[in-house]
Amino acid sequence: MCVLKLKPAYKDYLWGGHRLVDRYNKEYDGEILAESWELSCHPDGKSVIAEGPWAGKTLEEYIRAEGKGILGENCRRFRDFPVLIKFIDAKQDLSIQVHPDNRYALKHxxxxxxxxxxYVVEAGPGAFLYYGFQREISREEFAQRIRDDTLTEVLHKVPVQKGDMLFIEAGTIHAIGKDILIAEIQQNSNVTYRVYDYGRVGKDGKKRDLHIEKALAVTNRVPLVRAKNSYPHVADCDYFTVDKLNLDGKMMDRMEGCVSEESFVSILVLDGEGTVACGKDGEQRVTYxxxxxxxxxxxxxxxxVEGRCDALVTTIRSxxxxxxxxxxxxxxxxxxxxVDVHHRLIDTVSIPTKxxxxxxxxxxxxGKAVQELLDLNHIPLDACMGAGVGMPGxxxxxxxxxxxxxxxxxENVxxxxxxxxxxxxxxxxxxxADCAALGEAVAGAGKDVxxxxxxxxxxxxxxxxILDGKIFSGRLTGGCELGHMAIYEGGELCTCGRRGCLEAYASATALIRDAKRAALADPDSLLWELCGGEIGKLDPEMVFAAAEQKDPAGMKLTDDYVRHLGTGIVNIVNLFRPEAVLLGGGISAQGTVLTDRLNSCLKAECxxxxxxxxxxxxxAKLGNLAGMIGAAALLVMEG
Ligand SMILES: [Zn+2]
Ligand SMILES: [Zn+2]
Structure with missing residues (x-):
């Protein structure tokens, strides 16, 4: 058999409607049909083969008889059947819920x-759904809002219309709103943690269970900043790839494809009618x-595929x-x-460079240290996408x-x-430095820009x-050296040999140099007390501490420092007009003392x-982890 037509398993959850019977040819007697599980080997509801010699048997039985090979090479890595495909008819709002990821679900x-x-197949006027948080919320606030029924106030509400696609990664809080009919392609799982159910009661007259503790454990409480890009597919992830098949029956009325050894092909027909022929000389033919x-x-x-067809085609890629x-x-x-796909560190090690x-x-x-770290984490090298390296120079x-x-x-290594x-x-x-910037861009203070x-x-x-998510360092080797833009022609001597560079004014070295000069010029300065009389011990923290205590020399030093740095940053803004400027390195630990003043300077001078x-x-947020995270991100930086 090469093409099977399937009959779904039905679910009559209380929020369902009747459209799947009325308009989608589902043969079902009950009053409510909430879901039809169209491609399923899940124990909670299995698809059944509709026609041919295997009619009446479940798809699972068929796979068991024919061997897992009929699912394709790419499905070998899945313990169970990989996906579950459904139609969902939400006449009323679905509960607000979250699903765990593999790591949590397989364990618990x-x-x-x-x-x-x-994939939104139908949506009434004003239809919307909830998808993630509007802002980052704490676990405490999350729990509190569940208790006082105010969770929806902080959820991201998305109006939807026919044809919209939403990708809901495990851990994302979500809810389908009323008057929406959806085709859902998901991992083969039926684990849902409900956090809010509008106080409804089930068929037994009791409120449905909530699973608040588990939801608190698995929910990603950070808002989704960038929608996942699946181009050129409708959706694409390690678990499934979904494409759209459109035959209008006139301009396009025939599509020829190939089912490779790599993956099965699932076709879910949203609209239309026609035939699918498969096998040598199209010997096997089913109507749809x-x-x-x-x-x-x-x-x-x-x-x-021939005829008129609006369908979702699902395959499993490597x-x-x-x-x-x-x-x-x-x-x-x-x-x-x-580093994992979310730019999170799985494990780290530090070795002397010597x-x-x-x-x-x-x-x-x-190389040896990398291999040891992988072994320690039971990660085979072939599960690695590659290695990114950040190197000074x-x-x-x-x-x-x-x-x-x-x-x-x-030299030339x-x-x-x-x-x-x-x-x-x-x-x-x-x-x-480029790697550190990229690290902050993908996982730190620049994540939203x-x-x-x-x-x-x-x-x-x-x-x-970082421009358009990528490192900008020019096409020629040599890079962008922001620290070596001159802010005073003929100014202080810089390490690079020129005079007046930003580095010669805004580095910790420069600030210490200026602090020594200021202390020598002002024997009453608090700087002397702070450094214990040893001028060689002056550091940037002491300068900022002196300024905070209104020491005139300290205040002048920090005023000058902010002015110099501000001039450099204004130049940068005038050149690149980025969405954000991040400060890293030791002196950035001054935090808002520095950024507040620089922000006013930018307003006045840009x-x-x-x-x-x-x-x-x-x-910047990641400190000295930014370099590693950014180096790893080199592998996924396009271009
Ligand atoms: Zn869900
Ligand atoms: Zn320089």
């Missing part, structure tokens, strides 16, 4: 977690009409390697992190080569090539420019004043 529920996608579910077994080869290795090589230590050795030895040690990103590094004495020999995965290399600049205030002044949009200056 013995079945898969649930990532799902909704609106509401039908067809299943084509893997390896069936050519198939032809798993996109979920783990990325992020490496931040520094002058003293090298930090290695395993730069006095040959580059080959340093690289060999890094001038990096040729295209060739993964370190042209020159100052603090690590390397083919880092990507060498590391690739030890770790046979793709390796990407970039400047470490696509254009941002990070300025790092450390021993020197470094930085990275080109166009209030006629333009002024970006916000923020403090």
């Amino acid at each position: 529920e013995g079945q898969y977690g649930k990532t799902e996608m909704w 009409r609106k509401g039908d579910s067809l299943f084509l077994t893997a390896g069936s080869g050519r198939y032809v 798993q996109s390697a979920p783990v990325r290795i992020g490496i931040d090589i520094g002058g003293t230590n090298t930090k290695i992190g395993l 730069t006095e050795r040959d580059p080959e030895d340093v690289i060999a040690d890094v 001038t990096v040729d990103r295209e060739n993964g080569c370190v042209r020159y590094s100052n603090n690590i004495p390397w 083919p880092l990507a090539e060498e590391l690739g020999k030890i770790l046979p995965v793709p390796v990407a290399v970039a400047n470490d 696509s254009d941002m600049v990070m300025v790092t205030l450390g021993t020197g002044v470094g930085g990275g420019v 080109f166009g004043g209030e006629h333009g949009q002024i970006p916000e200056v923020r403090t």
